[in-house]
Amino acid sequence: MTESAVVSAAISDWVEAGKPAPTVEVVASVALEAMRRVGLRPADLDAVISTTSAMPFGHPTFLTTPAQHMGHRLAGKMGSNGLQVFNVSGACASAAAAFSIADSMIKSGKAKKVLVVGYDNSPRGFYFSFNSYLDTDMTIGYPLKVVGAVNPSYWAMWARRRAYEMGKPVEDIKELMAIIKEELSKNGALNPHARYKRVFTVKEVMESPIVDDPLHLYMISAVSSGAGAVLLADMDTARRLTDKPVRVAASAVGGPLHNEPSPRLTYFATAGGRRAGKPFYEWRRPIEDAYRQAGMGAEDLDFAEVHDTSAFHVINWIDQIMGWEREETDRLIRGREFGRGGKFPINASGGTTSFGEAVYAQALMEVYEIFTQLRGEAGERQIRKEIKVGMATAYGAYGSYGAIILERAW
Known part of the structure; x- marks a missing residue:
């Protein structure tokens, strides 16, 4: 091939x-x-x-x-x-x-x-909630139809569910999200293409208005x-x-799971201590496919660019990319080891939180950043360790997913 x-x-x-x-x-x-x-x-x-x-x-x-x-x-x-x-x-x-x-x-x-x-x-x-004439089976737009709420509402439910399953207070995951916002905004402040070129401190994030608890305003990405x-x-x-040249080691695309709506109200709202063995496995499947294509595993990745429409998505992406116990993700974040000088840098670009989301171009921004980082051309925001392999991930409505692995080829 x-x-x-x-x-x-x-x-x-x-x-x-x-x-x-x-x-x-x-x-x-x-x-x-x-x-x-x-x-x-x-x-x-x-x-x-x-x-x-x-x-x-x-x-x-x-x-x-x-x-x-x-x-x-x-x-x-x-x-x-x-x-x-x-x-x-x-x-x-x-x-x-x-x-x-x-x-x-x-x-x-x-x-x-x-x-x-x-x-x-x-x-x-917010993306509009009405339907087109083609959507005769939907009395209202997708997020409202499936969950009864706009995007941040079910992201908040998702974050609360994770905290519940780990036996931790909601304030714990809120603190993690504030740390994520601060670290990624440091990267965005150095990126000439980012829309938001300023650092948001943990204190500022926690003092911003609550949109859907535990999500504060500064934890949610704008549209751009x-x-x-x-x-x-x-x-x-x-x-x-x-x-x-930067070799394409893998490019995988995922889709929805049968009878599993993309925003899982039934999962978010289930009481009684049930814990999914592999929650949101459709996020993980294209990542596993990419690993198979590349003949690699999470241990081979040096850094990643992930699609962070909220700070909580960074938490989930680390869970899915690494495939480890959730406590490991929390330790990585609390130790700020996902920064440019850490063990596993995430979103050296500043991420969607610094750019805002330009929906149909967002994954190309991620690929651009990985390409630029691997070539050592990122300037002030260059990752502070030798890097050879990076991953980009994306997700979209109705169960659309993607995972790309790029590798230095010189």
Whole structure:
């Protein structure tokens, strides 16, 4: 099987969401920048894979054809002729799925150079709760339909459930989340692309308003606008384009489990001391698949970029990536060993908490950071130890998941 590698990556600055933006121009700008860095033109590509959305980008309708054909619009804008073009949707894990398709195309020999792009400009505030005419089985939007609450409500229930199963007070997990926010904001303050470039102290986090106990306002990520582009090539081509190719050791995509809704109200609310043997196993499955593809385990990872729409998600991702007892995760966090100078750095980029979430581009931001860190090009936020292998993870609505492992190849 042909090896694939990331040869270049570029992202825009993440900015406030909900404002009118020249969508295709923003995507084209980062795409052309990624190609320019390795001396390629649109005519040199074999395929473009774009994330795509039914969310309204400044359009009054729920289902928008222009947003669903972003790849084709980009290819036309760049002046490409006859490219293979794909549009991929998987909610917040869309970019991870698009990346996996590009990786598969190269490893199968179907393409030699593939550009993956993603962009999002979500509406401000909570995602709207109404349904489109296609969703006749849903009387109201997904989070409200399944759980009866917006996202932070079931994240809070999830956090409380974890504390309950561990026999700990809710204040314990609240403190962990405040530590996470402080550490990640230190990284974000050093990232020129991050939207929030300031440090939030534990005290500030704990004094911010409670949204859904135990989640305070500063523990929850905002929505943002941003774009990313990642260029993949077969390894022979990659070595001609750059002296620092980053091998794609694995790219896995997950899905929902039968009869298990993504927000588990039945699990969150169950009393009587029941503890799931592998809670939220669908989060773990693509990680295990990625380990199998790479011939690696958690012990081989040096750092990770995880999708942290709340500080609690960092806790869960460490649980899932490491596959150890939850107490080990708590010790790692309390010892601040997930910082850039720690045993297992998490979100050296600053994470979603520093960027805000640009839904359809978020995983490309993670890949960009891992690529940049592995090449030693992260500047002030460079991880303070030798690193060779990193993982990116993503999750999205309706049971969309992704896990990517990247490795130095020089």
